[in-house]
Amino acid sequence: MRIALCQMTSSTDTKENLAAVQDHVRRAAEAGARLAVLPEAAMSRFGVPLGPVAEPLDGPWADGVRTVADETGVTVIAGMFTPAADGRVANTLLATGPGVEESYDKIHLYDAFGFRESDTVAAGDRVVTIDVDGVRVGLATCYDLRFPELFRAHADAGAVLSVLPASWGAGPGKREQWELLVRARALDATSWVAAVGQSAPDPDADPEQPTKAPTGIGHSALIGPDGTVRARLGAAPELLTADVDPAEADRVRRAVAVLDNRRLS
Template sequence: MRVAVCQLNSREDRARNLAVARDLLERAAAGGAKFAVLPEYVDFLGRSADAPKPEPVDGEFADFFAGAARELGLWVHAGSFHETGPDSGRTFNTTLLFAPDGERVAVYRKIHLYDVEIAGRVSYQESGTVAPGDRTVVAEVAGVPVGLSICYDLRFPELYRSLAIAGAKILVVPAAFMLHTGRDHWEVLLRARAIENQCYVLAAGQIGDHEPDRTCFGRSMIVDPWGTVVAQAPDIAGVTFADLDLDRLEKIRVEVPSLANRRM
């Protein structure tokens, strides 16, 4: 399966962000990809006060990417967006997966929220504006089981183990990973999730500066089940391709049977 990870610098202009995302999907399809992955908050990354009105999973955001998938004949993982939440003060951080006929085949809501309080340094409570999801999701893409996650989820290995146990052979990580943590942790964590679960990992990130005073690390990449980075994006918006060898995945699982040998 040929796949593509799309790297963006989404800002405050939603229409522009969506236009860039569509262009990258067109480039992915033209490059022979069957499955393309976009980053977290693909349609808007900026000040909360300027964020677009949250939408349901069948709103304008979904219509846009369903149309792109259908017109391009492409499996599309639409990064994530602000979904209407459980109350007036919180949204869900939600990813949607579309089949080449435009059908929405999966919805995943980010489970782990970034809450941190370090005296004199940083105070951030994602849970103040975002509600957590409550279920894991594995969906089939062209017959291959794919486990869904979003950004901060990457730091919680038990989530990915549960996806692997549920049959996932590909793990998808759309993200807006911060520069100061990304340069030390991004690749290490992605390779660890690939190795311990013997899965391919497709990680699509935001790149560059965003309001308010935020810089994302980028370095979108595709990692094989051995933990080898088989493709990595340069530090610009663009599309990065790789061909997944699912026979190699099965061979790795036979020769190093850590999933089969687990006791918990």
């Protein structure tokens, strides 16, 4: 299955961001992709009040994503914000395309490195997988990357690919942590991992310097189920297509049966 890693820099203009998402999906379709993955917060960047930005899953922003998915026949996964029951918002992944209509609310909130995502965002509580052309795909978001049990839950549900839209914060050692963790999660679950981050607002900026909000550092990557990097991007906006072989996950799982050999759950 060919997938597209669509690395973009969101602004605070939701209409502008929707147009960018649609452009990425059309380009992904032209390249033969069946799945297009956009970053966390594709709807609007972090660093602004999220309540006024949030829309329901049947609102105009999500409908705009559905429109391009219908037009191209590509399944699209994109980060947005939806209203939560307690006045906060949910950090939501919309997954939509042929035979697919699902959403995932980020389970692990970014209460780390001086940020408190939970002040304004309500946590999800549901592990979500989808099927794209017969390939089961697990959904995760950004800070979820630090929790291997979620990726193993994807594998237990039959997924051979986990996708991770992100808006990874800059700061000392953060790029190295990103690159280490995406490979580690592939090894934990013996799954493909497609990690798609917000590109850096200034690709020439020093990623070691923290920003006021986690607006992204780029370096999206596709990792094989053996933990090797199969493709990767730099800091700037870009689209990358690559092929995922579900049978390779099966072969790696037979060779390194970490899922079967677990003794603690």
